[in-house]
Amino acid sequence: MTIVAFLILFPFFAAVVLSQMKKPGKARDIFLYCCSALIIAAVIALTADTLTAGISRSYLIETRIWDRIILAGEFALMVLVFYYGFKFRKYYVVLLSAAQTVPIGWMELSGRSVEGEVHITVDNLTVIMCLVVGVVGSLICIYAVGYLKDYHRHHTEYRDRSPFFLSMLFVFLGAMFGLVFSASLTWMYFFWEITSICSFLLIGYNQSKIAVRNSFRALWMNLLGGLGFALAILYSSLVLHAADIQDLVFLGTAAGSRAVLTPVALLAFAALTKSAQMPFCGWLLGAMVAPTPTSALLHSATMVKAGVYLLIRLSPLLRANVAGVMVTTIGGFTFFAASLLAISQSDGKKVLAYSTVSNLGLITACAGVGMYEAVWAAILLLMFHAVSKSLMFLSVGAVENSTGSRNIEDMHGLIVRLPKLAFVMTVGIFGMFLAPFGMLIAKWAALKAFVDSRSVLLILFLIFGSAATLFYWGKWLGKLVPVIRQSERLPDTVHKDEWTAMWILTALVVLICVLFPLISTRLVQPELIQMFHIRLSAIIGTEDVRVMIMMLCMIIVLPAVMWVLTSINRKKVVPSYMAGVNEGDDRHFSDSLGQPRQMYLANWYMEDRLGENKILKPSLGISTAGLVILMIVAIGGAL
Amino acid sequence: MAWQRALGVLLFLVCAPFAGGLLGGLDRKLSARLQGRQGPPVLQPFYDVYKLFHKQTIVVNRLQDFLVGGYFIFSIFTGCLFFSGGDLLLAFFALTLAEIFLFMAACSANSPYSSMGAQRELVQIMSYEPMLLLAAIGLYMITGSFFIDQVADRGISAIAFLPGMFFGLVFVFIIKFRKSPFDISASHHAHQEIVKGLTTELSGSELGLVEVAGWYEDVLLLGLLALFILNRNPWSILAGVATGLACYFLLVLVDNLFPRVRWEKMLNWAWAVTLIFGGTNLLVLALVL
Numbered sequence: 014m015t016i017v018a019f020l021i022l023f024p025f026f027a028a029v030v031l032s033q034m035k036k037p038g039k040a041r042d043i044f045l046y047c048c049s050a051l052i053i054a055a056v057i058a059l060t061a062d063t064l065t066a067g068i069s070r071s072y073l074i075e076t077r078i079w080d081r082i083i084l085a086g087e088f089a090l091m092v093l094v095f096y097y098g099f100k101f102r103k104y105y106v107v108l109l110s111a112a113q114t115v116p117i118g119w120m121e122l123s124g125r126s127v128e129g130e131v132h133i134t135v136d137n138l139t140v141i142m143c144l145v146v147g148v149v150g151s152l153i154c155i156y157a158v159g160y161l162k163d164y165h166r167h168h169t170e171y172r173d174r175s176p177f178f179l180s181m182l183f184v185f186l187g188a189m190f191g192l193v194f195s196a197s198l199t200w201m202y203f204f205w206e207i208t209s210i211c212s213f214l215l216i217g218y219n220q221s222k223i224a225v226r227n228s229f230r231a232l233w234m235n236l237l238g239g240l241g242f243a244l245a246i247l248y249s250s251l252v253l254h255a256a257d258i259q260d261l262v263f264l265g266t267a268a269g270s271r272a273v274l275t276p277v278a279l280l281a282f283a284a285l286t287k288s289a290q291m292p293f294c295g296w297l298l299g300a301m302v303a304p305t306p307t308s309a310l311l312h313s314a315t316m317v318k319a320g321v322y323l324l325i326r327l328s329p330l331l332r333a334n335v336a337g338v339m340v341t342t343i344g345g346f347t348f349f350a351a352s353l354l355a356i357s358q359s360d361g362k363k364v365l366a367y368s369t370v371s372n373l374g375l376i377t378a379c380a381g382v383g384m385y386e387a388v389w390a391a392i393l394l395l396m397f398h399a400v401s402k403s404l405m406f407l408s409v410g411a412v413e414n415s416t417g418s419r420n421i422e423d424m425h426g427l428i429v430r431l432p433k434l435a436f437v438m439t440v441g442i443f444g445m446f447l448a449p450f451g452m453l454i455a456k457w458a459a460l461k462a463f464v465d466s467r468s469v470l471l472i473l474f475l476i477f478g479s480a481a482t483l484f485y486w487g488k489w490l491g492k493l494v495p496v497i498r499q500s501e502r503l504p505d506t507v508h509k510d511e512w513t514a515m516w517i518l519t520a521l522v523v524l525i526c527v528l529f530p531l532i533s534t535r536l537v538q539p540e541l542i543q544m545f546h547i548r549l550s551a552i553i554g555t556e557d558v559r560v561m562i563m564m565l566c567m568i569i570v571l572p573a574v575m576w577v578l579t580s581i582n583r584k585k586v587v588p589s590y591m592a593g594v595n596e597g598d599d600r601h602f603s604d605s606l607g608q609p610r611q612m613y614l615a616n617w618y619m620e621d622r623l624g625e626n627k628i629l630k631p632s633l634g635i636s637t638a639g640l641v642i643l644m645i646v647a648i649g650g651a652l
Numbered sequence: 653m654a655w656q657r658a659l660g661v662l663l664f665l666v667c668a669p670f671a672g673g674l675l676g677g678l679d680r681k682l683s684a685r686l687q688g689r690q691g692p693p694v695l696q697p698f699y700d701v702y703k704l705f706h707k708q709t710i711v712v713n714r715l716q717d718f719l720v721g722g723y724f725i726f727s728i729f730t731g732c733l734f735f736s737g738g739d740l741l742l743a744f745f746a747l748t749l750a751e752i753f754l755f756m757a758a759c760s761a762n763s764p765y766s767s768m769g770a771q772r773e774l775v776q777i778m779s780y781e782p783m784l785l786l787a788a789i790g791l792y793m794i795t796g797s798f799f800i801d802q803v804a805d806r807g808i809s810a811i812a813f814l815p816g817m818f819f820g821l822v823f824v825f826i827i828k829f830r831k832s833p834f835d836i837s838a839s840h841h842a843h844q845e846i847v848k849g850l851t852t853e854l855s856g857s858e859l860g861l862v863e864v865a866g867w868y869e870d871v872l873l874l875g876l877l878a879l880f881i882l883n884r885n886p887w888s889i890l891a892g893v894a895t896g897l898a899c900y901f902l903l904v905l906v907d908n909l910f911p912r913v914r915w916e917k918m919l920n921w922a923w924a925v926t927l928i929f930g931g932t933n934l935l936v937l938a939l940v941l
Contacts, residue, residue: 426762428715447752448745457741461798464789467938472789473931476782477923484778487752491770495762496713557739564746567725575718589712589763589853599762612764617771622916 024187032180049151056147113243137540157306159508209235227299238286245279278647288320291636305410324380332383339643344377345474352481387462397451401444449561672867709856719757726750737801761853769849816933
């Protein structure tokens with residue numbers, strides 16, 4: 014219990030201290046490192062504790078005072094939204110915020126709310142989420158220290174609000190811990206809203222016009238989801254007398270109970286907005302204007318995972334009903350459409366954003382299937398994605414600070430100019446789509462689960478989406494590796510703290526493919542047995558694991574062997590052929606008149622077929638129609 | 653059984669390059685005759701590779717050695733996995749890894765033809781990948797396992813349940829075997845607008861490695877087609893080999909009959925065939941089984 018309290022409250026404390034440390038400098042850096050290290054240590058202690066003490070524990074039975082504090086907090090958040098809403102004349106956010114907070118407040122104050130028994134639980138799924146939030150999140154905070162220095166050196170037009178930025182990161186971490194530990198829906202909702210507001214404030218960090226616009230887009234979409242959450246709380250409290258997810262699952266799995274379908278559909282709706290599924294993916298794409306640590310922490314590794322976390326919690330209730338169909342269809346479609354859209358993007362962060370949306374879609378679809386195997390895949394995807402994707406974001410941020418551009422076209426030949434960053438990025442990309450690395454393992458399990466549940470539509474989305482995924486990651490890799498003669502190696506301006514975070518994540522990407530069977534047996538499977546009351550053998554058999562470890566060893570050993578072989582047998586190196594004589598710099602060739610002519614090699618974006626202006630609107634239209642229809646059927650059918 | 657697996661791997665490692673090279677030779681001979689030429693001797697591919705390994709290797713950068721090596725190793729690894737009765741999906745994933753190594757080798761050269769070929773290769777992978785996965789899924793649905801030894805160990809051949817998948821697979825193999833109309837990244841025909849895009853900057857022993865890896869891959873792919881025929885009856889092995897060969901010659905025929913198409917058509921057709929033949933087959937299986 015002390016660890017849980019520490020994890021929720023300490024980040025808030027750290028945030029307060031950081032907001033008061035106005036001067037950037039050694040003292041602030043060291044304080045931040047210490048806080049991050051403490052959080053990582055606490056998370057590891059919690060993991061060890063749970064592994065030894067057994068599966069699930071609940072705390073805080075009597076919580077009148079805490080309930081009041083949280084209610085006050087909810088009103089404070091509403092006031093905050095009001096302030097920004099009126100300041101920027103965005104009255105719709107005011108309405109959305111009032112529409113959800115006032116009824117919840119009325120329910121609480123009038124004594125109509127159901128007093129749940131349990132407010133805080135710790136089980137293996139919370140531990141997994143804590144590991145993701147704690148370890149990846151803290152690493153990103155460490156990275157942010159170095160990143161912000163360069164960010165403000167490059168962008169002198171923005172006011173340096175780094176104390177605010179760093180403290181918001183820690184507020185966010187506290188809220189995420191609160192969210193995953195909460196069993197009570199009302200508590201979870203409170204932390205859910207904090208993360209929405211954090212996201213809003215961090216997207217608007219540099220206060221440029223476009224940042225403000227995008228931050229409000231993120232706010233209204235997340236508040237809309239929050240409205241769904243609030244309605245679900247009202248319905249389950251007033252009609253079903255259920256106060257936490259466990260109650261809902263218990264009610265729902267009892268035979269013949271269709272009443273939970275309404276709150277489940279509403280919660281699923283909230284989760285879809287939070288995880289930026291179509292048609293709500295716009296806010297996540299817009300969120301890329303924020304400084305990179307924000308994108309890595311909130312918009313890929315943790316906050317957007319809150320949505321799928323909720324879906325995984327609900328997954329036993331999504332098996333073979335309309336709410337489940339809604340979740341799987343939207344998720345599967347998002348996976349497919351976002352993968353296609355990623356092909357046409359050349360901005361590195363935009364590609365990462367689409368890829369995040371697409372992978373979240375896959376996790377969503379897995380959770381919606383609501384079967385043991387599928388949820389196994391969902392949990393593993395969640396972990397692998399957090400590690401690989403945050404590494405990708407951090408390396409893109411570092412490249413941007415070093416070269417001044419995050420466009421993939423400008424990363425041409427990065428392997429010569431910034432070899433270390435190119436290496437880190439290559440590992441990240443390998444981790445995203447190639448065997449034997451993490452994401453592919455989980456995708457494989459997802460495929461198996463879709464086949465076993467006979468979901469033909471999902472299988473088709475998955476195989477075509479995977480092919481598109483391969484294309485956009487592949488061409489990114491292809492941009493990194495060209496070895497261009499006479500290119501200067503750029504000075505390594507990446508800060509030490511940035512490297513610390515990136516190297517640890519790189520190691521994690523590799524380690525996790527070796528460790529995943531252990532994670533699966535010790536953490537994931539016990540959780541699933543508790544969730545579904547059945548026991549299945551390992552989804553990926555030991556023989557396959559052995560083969561994959563063999564592949565991993567080959568990839569690691571191969572460069573060394575090749576290096577030895579080539580140093581024994583030196584080969585003649587000549588300039589490449591350029592359809593004219595290479596002028597020697599790999600950038601110019603002699604044309605038919607003997608004049609030097611510049612050559613430029615661009616990637617393939619298929620703009621005219623897969624551009625945003627071609628397929629984004631239709632995709633949003635299709636998904637909106639699907640979502641609306643299925644929501645109506647789910648809620649209408651249950652009432 | 654362990655010895656069977658070891659035998660499968662050993663046979664593949666030793667025999668596949670001969671079989672692959674011979675097929676290549678027959679392909680050239682047959683194509684030449686179809687075009688009214690005499691054609692090279694059947695063993696020409698072996699002479700070519702022998703010569704390649706005895707030439708001075710010229711590289712454009714040192715990274716290529718590693719990447720081509722990766723392609724070579726993982727192509728063979730995929731085949732070993734397949735012929736030892738391993739996991740079919742894992743074999744496909746290993747194949748993709750091999751392809752990505754070759755793609756990176758072509759990109760690293762930083763030359764226009766090589767880069768263009770590499771990008772086209774990536775579109776080719778994107779075109780055939782869904783059908784490959786779907787075929788594995790089809791086999792899994794009827795046998796309950798992705799393991800090849802268990803897929804082959806059945807009373808009735810898989811093709812009885814998966815005719816659509818089989819057709820789709822043969823169709824996308826036009827791409828995989830680099831046959832016209834879909835040979836857009838590298839071709840055997842001298843009249844195409846880009847003949848050797850992907851391998852433009854490879855020479856000597858490196859090009860030789862790519863050739864040999866290609867032979868291994870060809871045998872692996874024909875093995876996949878044979879897997880649809882195999883059943884418990886030992887004679888089905890012969891039928892499987894015969895089917896593989898028949899499909900190969902069908903591909904050669906197609907190669908000589910159709911002119912190259914643009915990439916859009918390749919992608920559209922490949923995905924459409926996957927969706928219509930593979931997808932329908934999948935739907936039927938999902939409803940029946």
